[in-house]
């Protein structure tokens with residue numbers, strides 16, 4: 389099955405199948421490797437009573453190298469498929485059938501299954517209704533996710549919380565990691581006591597570990613790591629399991645260790661400890677401190693606003709643009725209240741109509 393990158397490739401495939409092409413169909417298929425946009429052709433062969441329509445897979449639509457995954461909010465392969473479809477319609481006077489050009493969706497009917505389909509109540513896309521008892525029957529999965537997201541925005545539901553860790557010096561922040569719970573950081577057992585004592589009841593709590601704290605932490609980490617490495621065993625991997633297991637080699641105190649990155653908790657712990665020692669060494673050598681940002685009073689809506697300002701508007705925008713983004717979801721008053729809250733939390737700065745994300749705002753998303 390060829391990759392279809394040009395109309396010429398597609399046309400060659402249509403010619404190869406032969407017969408009279410009547411419908412060109414573009415449908416999404418997904419697996420663990422991602423989404424694929426597949427093209428099929430329906431052709432009629434034979435004459436009078438012996439006419440038969442058959443469906444043939446032509447290939448996968450594939451963007452030329454260097455093209456971004458999305459173009460103008462649509463998957464780039466969708467735009468390509470639409471170009472190919474229009475050219476094919478002109479050349480063969482066929483019907484181009486592409487039920488989901490905007491979203492990747494596996495639940496769309498094939499051309500011949502349209503009688504089994506319904507129209508999504510929100511986006512009008514043709515879909516085969518889901519048989520899952522947990523999902524609504526009248527809308528597609530994407531619209532279901534959008535409705536859920538909009539509900540969380542309207543309700544101002546609490547976000548997951550979470551903790552971000554940075555190395556910090558002279559207004560420079562280097563992200564080290566994010567965990568939903570502080571306890572999941574590999575270094576947590578060694579600093580838990582200290583960090584808990586320094587926590588307050590603020591919506592965003594910042595806990596700092598200074599140079600002395602980091603030197604102490606490094607000592608504890610090295611002790612724990614030495615104990616683990618005393619019992620280190622080279623991985624013995626069964627030939628049949630080989631393709632499921634990932635290993636890497638890490639150097640510590642001049643010695644190399646081959647470590648499994650999955651299916652071996654002890655090896656994963658050793659890798660995490662080696663990386664944690666390296667981070668501590670870097671902090672000590674280059675005068676960084678550790679900063680932990682605990683998001684406790686941040687809602688789904690706050691997080692969405694900060695992400696919109698930071699990622700979509702590149703850090704700076706105005707109130708009207710933010711209101712537009714949440715049209716039909718939030719009222720202007722709700723938008724203003726949220727911005728006021730974020731201003732009080734020092735996550736944004738507002739001057740006249742302009743809104744700008746602060747360093748603190750960036751550190752918690």
Ligand SMILES: [Zn+2]
Pocket residue numbers: 508509510511512513527528529530531532
């Ligand atoms: Zn829909």
